[in-house]
Amino acid sequence: MRQGLFVTIEGCEGAGKSTQCTLLALALERHGYPTYTAREPGGTPVSEKIRAILLDPGNNEITPRVELLLFLASRAQLVHQVILPALERGAVVISDRFHHSTLAYQGGARGLGLEDVGRVNAFATGALLPDITFLLDLPPEDGFLRKQGTTADRMEGAGIEFHRRVREVFLELAERERERIVVLDACEPVEKIAGQIESRVFQLLDQRSGQ
Numbered sequence: 001m002r003q004g005l006f007v008t009i010e011g012c013e014g015a016g017k018s019t020q021c022t023l024l025a026l027a028l029e030r031h032g033y034p035t036y037t038a039r040e041p042g043g044t045p046v047s048e049k050i051r052a053i054l055l056d057p058g059n060n061e062i063t064p065r066v067e068l069l070l071f072l073a074s075r076a077q078l079v080h081q082v083i084l085p086a087l088e089r090g091a092v093v094i095s096d097r098f099h100h101s102t103l104a105y106q107g108g109a110r111g112l113g114l115e116d117v118g119r120v121n122a123f124a125t126g127a128l129l130p131d132i133t134f135l136l137d138l139p140p141e142d143g144f145l146r147k148q149g150t151t152a153d154r155m156e157g158a159g160i161e162f163h164r165r166v167r168e169v170f171l172e173l174a175e176r177e178r179e180r181i182v183v184l185d186a187c188e189p190v191e192k193i194a195g196q197i198e199s200r201v202f203q204l205l206d207q208r209s210g211q
């Protein structure tokens with residue numbers, strides 16, 4: 001039975017997701033909450049091997065459907081090996097990306113369709129959904145500037161129009177799922193964003209414990 005809290009952090013390249021996942025985990029641990037942090041794609045030995053295939057710029061023959069299935073294979077392994085057991089132990093699980101990324105990148109920007117992608121995702125995860133999602137919203141141009149000097153992987157090399165479409169779909173998803181997705185301005189200072197995320201997560205944890 002699921003008892004923990006499942007938090008996901010989403011957004012375009014360089015929006016600050018990894019930074020915020022780390023800060024949230026530290027804040028939770030300071031307050032004594034058992035916490036598990038995952039990143040997608042990846043997070044288990046098998047999922048990390050799939051990540052290497054997906055991000056290798058040399059694998060330019062990967063078709064959109066194969067890309068989708070590889071992201072979902074990585075996720076299925078992560079969910080069943082790590083995330084569900086952690087939630088069952090009562091941990092707060094923080095995932096750096098989850099299914100909203102698949103909807104935005106493969107469903108929207110690659111054109112596979114939100115409904116079809118949503119269905120295959122639900123099969124892969126057993127329909128696991130986050131309790132809350134923070135969408136760090138940033139123009140992709142700004143995200144790429146933050147990552148200047150790093151080598152572009154296969155997804156980063158998809159072109160600026162592709163990444164603009166990803167952002168648009170993320171914002172459309174946030175409109176549709178207002179009760180789950182909190183949109184935050186990723187241009188704000190790191191500490192301000194961290195404070196916004198922490199206060200919402202601690203509020204949810206307090207509600208759960210009946211305080």
Ligand code: Z5A
Binds near residue numbers: 012099101106146147
């Ligand atoms: N993908 C997909 O297509 N479908 C899927 O289902 C899933 C993923 C799950 C994974 O790449 C790729 O897979 C990704 C989507 C796709 N591709 N793209 N493009 P990844 O895991 O290697 O990279 P990422 O997820 O895009 O994260 P990132 O590039 O590492 O960025 P980030 O985690 O959002 O940002 P960060 O590392 O925390 O910060 C980046 C820099 O900005 C760093 O120097 C920070 O110090 C700085 N920073 C952070 N916050 C701020 C603020 N607030 N102000 C100023 N500077 C900041």
